[in-house]
Amino acid sequence: MRAYPYRRLTGAVTARVTAVRLRGPGDVREQLDARGYSVVEQVVALGRAERDDWHTARLSLEATVPMREIEAEGHWSDVAVVAVLTEGATNTRVVARLEPGPTGSQDWTGEIELDRDAHSDRASLAVHVVATVGGMKGRIIASTEQDWLVDVAAGIPLRDRELDVTTVSFSRGAEWLRAFRDAPWVVDTSGRMPEVRLNSDFEGLAALVESEGSRTERLVAETLLAQMCADVWTAVFHTAIGELEVEDDGTPLFPPDWRGAVLREMLPDIVPGRSVEDALREVHRRRTGEGSWTDLQPRIHYAAARRAEVPKTLATTIRDIERLQQETPA
Numbered sequence: 001m002r003a004y005p006y007r008r009l010t011g012a013v014t015a016r017v018t019a020v021r022l023r024g025p026g027d028v029r030e031q032l033d034a035r036g037y038s039v040v041e042q043v044v045a046l047g048r049a050e051r052d053d054w055h056t057a058r059l060s061l062e063a064t065v066p067m068r069e070i071e072a073e074g075h076w077s078d079v080a081v082v083a084v085l086t087e088g089a090t091n092t093r094v095v096a097r098l099e100p101g102p103t104g105s106q107d108w109t110g111e112i113e114l115d116r117d118a119h120s121d122r123a124s125l126a127v128h129v130v131a132t133v134g135g136m137k138g139r140i141i142a143s144t145e146q147d148w149l150v151d152v153a154a155g156i157p158l159r160d161r162e163l164d165v166t167t168v169s170f171s172r173g174a175e176w177l178r179a180f181r182d183a184p185w186v187v188d189t190s191g192r193m194p195e196v197r198l199n200s201d202f203e204g205l206a207a208l209v210e211s212e213g214s215r216t217e218r219l220v221a222e223t224l225l226a227q228m229c230a231d232v233w234t235a236v237f238h239t240a241i242g243e244l245e246v247e248d249d250g251t252p253l254f255p256p257d258w259r260g261a262v263l264r265e266m267l268p269d270i271v272p273g274r275s276v277e278d279a280l281r282e283v284h285r286r287r288t289g290e291g292s293w294t295d296l297q298p299r300i301h302y303a304a305a306r307r308a309e310v311p312k313t314l315a316t317t318i319r320d321i322e323r324l325q326q327e328t329p330a
Contacts, residue, residue, distance in 0.1 A: 006133040006134055006136070006139055006141075007073075007075045007076070007133060007141070008140075008141045008142060009066055009069055009070070009129065009141050009142035010066075010069065011065075011066025011069045011142070012066070012145065012256030012260075013063060013064065013065055013066070013127060013128075013129055013142045013143060013144050013145075014063065014064045014144060014254070014256055014257075014260055014261060015061060015062070015063040015064075015083070015125075015126075015127040015144050015148065016039050016042075016061070016062055016261045016264065016265065017037050017039070017044055017059050017060065017061060017125075017148060018060045018061065018062050019031065019032075019059075019060040020032035020036060020037055020044060020046070020057055020058070020059055020060070021057070021058045021060075022046070022049050022051070022054040022056070022057050022058075023054060023055055023056045023057075023058070024051055024053050024054045024055055025053055025055070030049065030050065030051060030054070032044075032046070032048065032049060032057075033048050033049075033050075033309065034307060034309055035048065035157070035229065035308070035309055036048035036049070036157060037157050038157040038158070039258065039261035039262060039264075039265050040194065040232075040236060040258045040261070040262060041157055041158055041159045041258075042146060042147075042148045042149065042159070042258065042261070043148065043149045043150075043151060043154075043157035043158060043159050044057075044059065044125075044148065044149070044150045044151065044157060045151050045154040045155055045156055045157040045158075046114075046150065046151060046152050046153070046154075047151065047152070047153045047154045047155040048154075048155045048156070048157075054116060055115070055116055055117075056113055056114060056115050056116060057113070057114045057116070057150075058111050058112070058113045058114075059111060059112050059113075059114065059125070059150070060109070060110075060111050061083055061096075061098065061109065061110055061111065061112060061127070062107055062108070062109050062264075063081055063083070063098055063107070063108045063109075063127045063144075064106050064107055064108075064254065064260075064264070065081055065106055065107075065108055065129055065142070066106065066142075067105070067106045068106070070131075075133065076131035076132065076133055076141055077131060077132045078131055078132040078137065079129065079130070079131045079141075080097060080129075080130045080131070081097070081098040081100075081108040081127060081128070081129050081130070082095055082096065082097050082098065082127070082128050082130060083095070083096045083097075083098060083110065083112045083125060083126070083127050084125070084126050084127075084128060085112055085114060085123050085124070085125050085150065086123060086124050086126075087118075087119050087120070087121070087122065087123040087124070089120050089121055090118055090119055090120055092118045092119060092123065094112060094113065094114070094115075096110055096111060096112035096113075097110060098110035098127070112125070114150060114152075116152060119150075119152050120152070121151070121152065121153070122149050122150065122151045122152070123149070123150045123152075124147040124148070124149060124150075125147055125148040125149070125150055126143055126144050126147045126148075127143065127144045128140050128142070128143045128144075129141050129142040129143070145256065145257070146257075165195075165196045165197075165198055165209075165228075166195060166196070166197055166198065167198045167199075167200050167206050168197055168198070168199070168200060169199070169200045169201050170183070170197075170199045170200075170201055171201050177197065180199070181199070181201060183199060183202075184198070184199055184202045184205050185197060185198045185199060185205075185228060185231070186199075187231050187232050187234075187235035187236075189235050189236060189239040194232055194235060194236050194239070196228055196231075196232065205224075208220060208221055208224065209221055209224055209225065215320070215324065216321070216324060219316075219317045219320050219321060220317070222313055222316075222317065223313055223314060223317050226308050226309060226310045226313035226314070227308070227310060229307075229308035229309075229310075230301075230304045230305045230307075230308035230310050231304075232308075233262075233266070233303070233304035233307050233308055234300060234301060234304040236258075236259070236262050237262055237263070237266050237300060237303070237304065238300075239259065240255060240259035240260070240262050240263050241263065241283060241284065241287055242287070243255065243259065244280075244284060246284075251281065252280050252281060252284040254276075254280065263276070263280060264276050265307065266300070266303040266304070266307065267279035267280060267283065269299065269302060269303035269306060270283060270296060270299040270300055270302075270303050271283060271299070283296065
């Protein structure tokens with residue numbers, strides 16, 4: 001553990017990318033597909049863009065800072081929150097200042113821009129809280145525990161650059177999988193990161209998911225992958241909401257890792273019209289028996305489907321199948 005000669009925050013600082021906009025020739029702008037960035041993996045995959053001639057990418061950010069600790073302790077002044085984008089291979093460094101939310105809010109928001117010509121591979125994005133401590137300006141009093149990665153080439157937002165899907169026989173695999181031997185896949189959240197287990201006993205499934213075959217097969221594969229993604233969002237939400245730390249007065253706390261990011265991402269759709277803090281309290285209250293937990297399940301599935309872009313993928317698949325049928329000779 002690194003020691004500092006001045007007081008630092010003990011509370012966690014978290015950050016998430018909320019939107020990505022690309023700018024190309026002629027100032028043409030495009031919103032990156034939501035599946036191009038992952039709050040679980042904390043990766044932005046700019047290779048998912050529908051056009052490859054973009055010049056800059058503008059990332060919208062939201063950081064959560066323990067403002068109550070800052071106000072209560074009184075050790076720090078001139079507090080600022082900055083996002084820093086760096087890439088060692090090109091010696092690039094970009095800094096953007098985030099703006100505080102309304103009084104009482106712990107959220108800071110802002111944008112940072114990536115110039116494509118200044119990057120060759122992957123850039124790291126960190127958020128730092130800077131303040132004056134003991135008369136010394138510019139002290140870093142807290143930082144995000146894990147940097148986001150911004151990959152200019154990848155099409156899938158994965159930190160390890162490998163699709164986190166394992167193909168395994170459910171009937172001959174681990175004992176816990178045998179209970180799901182008729183399922184095409186399950187989401188395993190027991191490890192550090194969620195993982196999709198694909199059932200190799202489900203005839204033709206693995207080949208279809210990995211398909212580079214006919215146009216129809218690719219359309220079906222896209223739909224299956226979108227549904228898998230929705231299942232992952234659902235599973236990680238239940239994992240995150242089931243592992244909350246609670247203060248003495250019963251107030252639930254956002255986890256400081258990807259679980260907290262997942263909750264902040266999904267709660268606005270699950271309890272609309274409320275702050276994320278109020279939404280977390282409401283969902284926790286219902287999950288622990290005060291209110292109807294079952295009534296929230298459709299909202300949870302809706303939020304998961306939105307983030308996986310199931311409606312968009314399904315609509316595209318239906319249109320393309322209709323087009324294929326029209327193109328097929330009678």
